[in-house]
Amino acid sequence: MENKTSIRIRYITITAMLSAVAFVLQYFELPVPVMPSFVKLDLSDLPALLGAFSLGPVCGVLIEFIKNILHLAASQSGFVGELCNFLFGAIFVLPAGIMYKKNKCKKVAMVGSVIGAVAMAALSFPINLFIVYPFYENFMPRDVIIDAYNVILSVVHGPHLTDLWQCLLLFNVPFTFVKGMISVVITWLIYKKISPILHG
DSSP, X not given: OOOHHHHHHHHHHHHHHHHHHHHHHTTOOEEOTTSOXXXXXXXXXXXXXXXXXXXXXXXXXXXXXHHHHHHXXXXXXXXXXXXXXXXXXXXXXXXXXXXXXHSOSHHHHHHHHHHHHHHHHHHHHHHIIIIIHHHHTTTSOHHHHHHHHHHHHHHTTOOOOOSHHHHIIIIIHHHHHHHHHHHHHHHHHHHHHHHHHHHO
């Protein structure tokens, strides 16, 4: 049976390892065909979800925090991007980690993960509307941002959008949910294989 010191060391080591992986994954951003070019997909929430399942919800939030603190060194968003990335990630991993900690079964973990993805998508609307895009507007006028969304809609003869909130509701909220679910699916594909490493 592990003593408290060895448990603490393992906790710190795994948290640090997953934070490093999350930090690296932040740099692998993929363009998304149905989104404007300034919106990218990355899988840096995946290690945090793994941490939340293996060591609890606090570990998941810590990984989100550490990866964004590390990312500040290369920040071009005046800390706004990192703050919002942390908020999105914490909202995502907390429900999954809390529910799984209380009842460690596959069904509960899946339900918690989906709830986390839904919560992240829902709260992405006010976070983007009141924090992220006001910062973007320092470099790109709001009309130009809205036009970028309308260019995509014109390809499929969709409606013409006139307000930023419409763009976020139609594009960003579903995108955020899908992004979360991608991390959920990958977690379920690899968790069983790597859990012996994470649990020691």
